[in-house]
Amino acid sequence: MPIYVQGKQTSELPNGYLSLDEALQRSFPVPVCPSYRADIGINDTLCYIYTSGTTGLPKPAIVNNRKGIMSRNIWKLIKLTPEDIVYLVTPLYHSGALMMGLFNTINIG
Incomplete structure (x- = not known):
């Protein structure tokens, strides 16, 4: 399971941790595909x-x-x-x- 940290860039985090801020910037404002949540x-x-x-x-x-x-x-x-x-x-x-x-x-x- 990925571990996301808010308020930090991925380059500032230890291996295995991801930046929630960067993930949100990449996804906004694109809607989530319904097939992703189908199950x-x-x-x-x-x-x-x-x-x-x-x-x-x-x-x-x-x-x-x-x-x-x-x-x-x-x-x-x-x-x-x-x-x-x-x-x-x-x-x-x-x-x-x-x-x-x-x-x-x-x-x-």
């Missing part, structure tokens, strides 16, 4: 979040596409607009930041 289902893994380890060792928790889609619609309830600014004070591997912050922000635009 991805609603219950497939969207991402992993990591528990803090309060009930044992830290471990990944799977977030599937269904949970991601459901969580991205919450800010519509409070009428968030593209003009609003969202501050995330926890890391993106935390479910609150990722699902409630990033997913909703992307969904609203």
